[in-house]
Amino acid sequence: MQTDSSFTFVLFGGTGDLSMRKILPALYEAHRAGGMLADSGKIVAVARHVADRADYLEWVNEHVKPHVSKNGVDETAWASFLDRIEFVKIDLGKAEDFALLRDALSGRPGIRVFYLATGPSLFVPICRALASVGLNENSRIVLEKPLGYDLKSSNAINDAVGEIFAEEQIYRIDHYLGKEPVQNLLALRFGNVLFEPLWRREWVESIQITIAEELGVEARGDFYDNTGALRDMVQNHLLQLLSIVAMEPPHSMDSDSVRDEKLRVLRALKPIDPRDIGKVAVRGQYHSGVIRGSAVPAYATEPGVKPDSTTETFVAVKVEIENWRWAGVPFFLRTGKRLADRVAEIVVNFRAVPHSALGASALRGGANRLVIRLQPNETIRLYCLAKQPGEGMNLASVHLDLAFDRFFREGQMEAYQRLLLDVINGRLALFVRRDEQEAAWRWVEPILDEWAASHKPPKPYAAGTWGPAAASAMLAQHDTCWLEEEN
Structure with missing residues (x-):
């Protein structure tokens, strides 16, 4: 499952429970294994509860480490994993803040993956804000469950996201x-x-x-x-x-x-x-x-x-x-x-x-x-x-x-590790x-x-x-x- 594909993995909800317990630990395990993630691949966390990259890395050290590697953390691999992580402070309720994300991603090679580890009420606003700054091209979007409350609300989300991303760009994740x-x-x-x-x-x-x-x-x-x-x-x-x-x-x-x-x-x-x-x-x-x-x-x-x-x-x-x-x-x-x-x-x-x-x-x-x-x-x-x-x-x-x-x-x-690699590699x-x-x-x-x-x-x-x-x-x-x- 090795890849040479360059990527930028953008994690919305970067300080949330799902990011701490599942997503970042899965990316660390892929990084630690060697060869699964391209050396040039970067992780860009998006949140508004921390001030800057230094504060975010401190948050990651505190909240992610307990959830990785049953046999303990390889400190050398952990340090090089943290080197992959960047941070952009954004208020998801402000569409104009997404220009900051566009600037941070400008000129990066490879595919962009947007992982929405947020509540479903934010799926559509985030997608529309990404499109408003031209970030819906050459990209993939990952949607966590629940996708709606019933068929009608699910269709409403899918319709709105489908106006911005093609079906082959949309990854509705079910970790089982x-x-x-x-x-x-x-x-x-x-x-x-x-x-x-x-x-x-x-x-x-x-x-x-x-x-x-x-x-x-x-x-x-x-x-x-x-x-x-x-x-x-x-x-x-x-x-x-x-x-x-x-x-x-x-x-x-x-x-x-x-x-x-x-x-x-x-x-x-x-x-x-x-x-x-x-x-x-x-x-x-x-x-x-x-x-x-x-x-x-x-x-x-x-x-x-x-x-x-x-x-x-x-x-x-x-x-x-x-x-x-x-x-x-x-x-x-x-x-x-x-x-x-x-x-x-x-x-x-x-x-x-x-x-x-x-x-x-x-x-x-x-x-x-x-x-x-x-x-x-x-x-x-x-x-x-x-x-x-x-x-x-x-x-x-x-x-x-x-x-x-x-x-x-x-x-x-682990399930999330496999699925995140599949997103990065387009499977x-x-x-x-x-x-x-x-x-x-x-x-x-x-x-x-x-x-x-x-x-x-x-x-x-x-x-x-x-x-x-x-x-x-x-x-x-x-x-x-x-x-x-x-x-």
């Missing part, structure tokens, strides 16, 4: 698509003949996709209370992961071939009848509880949250895909805050054998299973049955590991195209509308549990359960 196991899922499916005959309704009983968090809303109460789990996680991360799991083999791995196949999945999602939403969608809100021995407060008492809030912090939904490969196979999506563990995983449950001479254990649903763990430990495991040592034919579940560190000396690349395959985003919003909106119209509060669940019991009951109707319940 950059995770190593997601890439390996593509390799597993499309690089090996073994799984393709099994990857269909005849052999797959159900699929679960979970993104669970132990954390609450932290300092994001104001934002989260106006967003909720369905908008924050399901509309983007979970539906994107579903489309990767369920897509047909693309013609090639170029950006449009991959995204065309993902779009076909999103357009094949079975529309949910509003009368059935109570049966196929569960929403919950965490109350006080205990996580890892520490008491945590209820969502309604978090800073920035309305005391009578009906915003959901948990969603479980059953999804069906209306095509020949997946007809009749339920996909169960789940996400929530203040759950029992921090985990993101894809679970493919294969059907039990139709008849077994080895006893009832060979007929258990879930004995044959593929688990793709995205976090905290990125692994792929294939579960199957094997005979236990000793007398008799007693079967037990065992697993085969795809252990990356045993086969590859180089460490796994769009792992970024969300506008028509994908519209299809996802179109499918989600009936659930949002029904929940808003019903005025029913979310189902309560104690912090430190796996969410409302109704989420388990929904799977029980299909004679299955969530992975942690079986274990």
Whole structure:
């Protein structure tokens, strides 16, 4: 993934939490690895909360260092990384300040990347201000989620940004698509003949996709209370992961071939009848509880949250895909805050054998299973049955590991690092195209509308549990359960 391409990476929201925790650490890791970033490449941070470059570098030293390199900071690499960083003080509310940015970027070789690590309300004003000073040419723009509040607002942002930047210049980022196991899922499916005959309704009983968090809303109460789990996680991360799991083999791995196949999945999602939403969608809100021995407060008492809030912090939904490969196979999506563990995983449950001479254990649903763990430990495991040592034919579940560190000396690349390198090098395959985003919003909106119209509060669940019991009951109707319940 080496590049000789010169670039200028302009980071709006340069003092923000996302920049400190993810973006600058990812750029540092690429710099430290050597050869991934052109020597001439520069990072220009844009903010108004610090006075000058010296103050900004002091801020970076304090807030970025704790988030880089699990094995510690290489001080030599860190010093040369800081040499890449420049700073321009801009008030994003003042379009005339962008002339300062234009002057700072004047005469620089290579592509310009504008990363908008800001609230979505600033996306359009920033893009218009960039265009007003001629900075929308020879450039790429990276948009963080959430992109809008619903289909209408999402379209409004996309329309406005699309008047300034061409679609091939727009990188809508979803960091889950950059995770190593997601890439390996593509390799597993499309690089090996073994799984393709099994990857269909005849052999797959159900699929679960979970993104669970132990954390609450932290300092994001104001934002989260106006967003909720369905908008924050399901509309983007979970539906994107579903489309990767369920897509047909693309013609090639170029950006449009991959995204065309993902779009076909999103357009094949079975529309949910509003009368059935109570049966196929569960929403919950965490109350006080205990996580890892520490008491945590209820969502309604978090800073920035309305005391009578009906915003959901948990969603479980059953999804069906209306095509020949997946007809009749339920996909169960789940996400929530203040759950029992921090985990993101894809679970493919294969059907039990139709008849077994080895006893009832060979007929258990879930004995044959593929688990793709995205976090905290990125692994792929294939579960199957094997005979236990000793007398008799007693079967037990065992697993085969795809252990990356045993086969590859180089460490796994973090999701943001991969995606930022893709932006710099002009690779769009792992970024969300506008028509994908519209299809996802179109499918989600009936659930949002029904929940808003019903005025029913979310189902309560104690912090430190796996969410409302109704989420388990929904799977029980299909004679299955969530992975942690079986274990």
